[in-house]
Amino acid sequence: MAQQKDNRILIVLLAILLISLIGLGVWSYKTYQENEGIKIEWNDEKSQIQNELENIEADYTLEIDKGNALSSELINARDRITRLVDSVSNLETDVKVISILRKELGNIKKQRNLLQDRINTLEVINQNLSVVNDSTLAALNSQITKTQDQNATIENLNSNMSRAAALIPTNFASVGVIIRNSGKQIENDRASRVDDIKVCFTLPENSLAALGVTSFYLQVINPDNNVLGLNKTEEFDGQKLTYSKKLPFNYKGKELDLCELVNANEDLIIKGRYRINLYNGPIRVSSNEITLR
Known part of the structure; x- marks a missing residue:
């Protein structure tokens, strides 16, 4: 009788142990799946950040090829992005790496906006200077060759002064x-x-x-x-x-x-x-x- 009771207790203990092992296995599998999902999201975000960096790098290259007056600054900014892109591909993706990449991308975007603003300003200034120089030379030539164009010359010079007085x-x-x-x-x-x-x-x-x-x-x-x-x-x-x-x-x-x-x-x-x-x-x-x- 005691032997049968001991056997029942043993069977119950084995059943509890089996259920615990199954539960542990299910929990481990779910945890693994969740971790894999998080890694996939991190890798996707890392790829997106790489694409944005490469697009900004391409924009800088285009401006550099134009012979922009800010070429040296653009080259430095592009080289910084190139080094970052090269290092990103070798980094093991985790929450710390993604946080660093987000911060760096934000800083690079701010720098790009500032450089773009300066480029736009220089383009406007260069356009105005080009117009001023062309108009001034035309006015001087006209004044030398035809004194009767004096009134037109004065008008052109006044126009040039207006451009120089413009707030840019x-x-x-x-x-x-x-x-x-x-x-x-x-x-x-x-x-x-x-x-x-x-x-x-x-x-x-x-x-x-x-x-x-x-x-x-x-x-x-x-x-x-x-x-x-x-x-x-x-x-x-x-x-x-x-x-x-x-x-x-x-x-x-x-x-x-x-x-x-x-x-x-x-x-x-x-x-x-x-x-x-x-x-x-x-x-x-x-x-x-x-x-x-």
């Missing part, structure tokens, strides 16, 4: 921001979290520029080609401009830093590429792009 913004930059209840603004590039678009730029010192209160017009176009903000239209000498916000400022001849929120409708803040333009009347004086993911 620098450091033109745009970012998505989260706006806290306290009013604090935090940069973010995730469309679902961004509350508004902030645009900043600097007006340089220019002794020839007109002093006093004047206005620029800010235009922000979302990926669906909608103009954010006021979406109003102004007409300048027969040319119509649809703008997001009018930016009045008091220029006193000294360097002036300006930052403005677009006051965009949050429903129109979506994923994709945004085009940001700044106009002085009908003339575009700065532009750049940002991408919200």
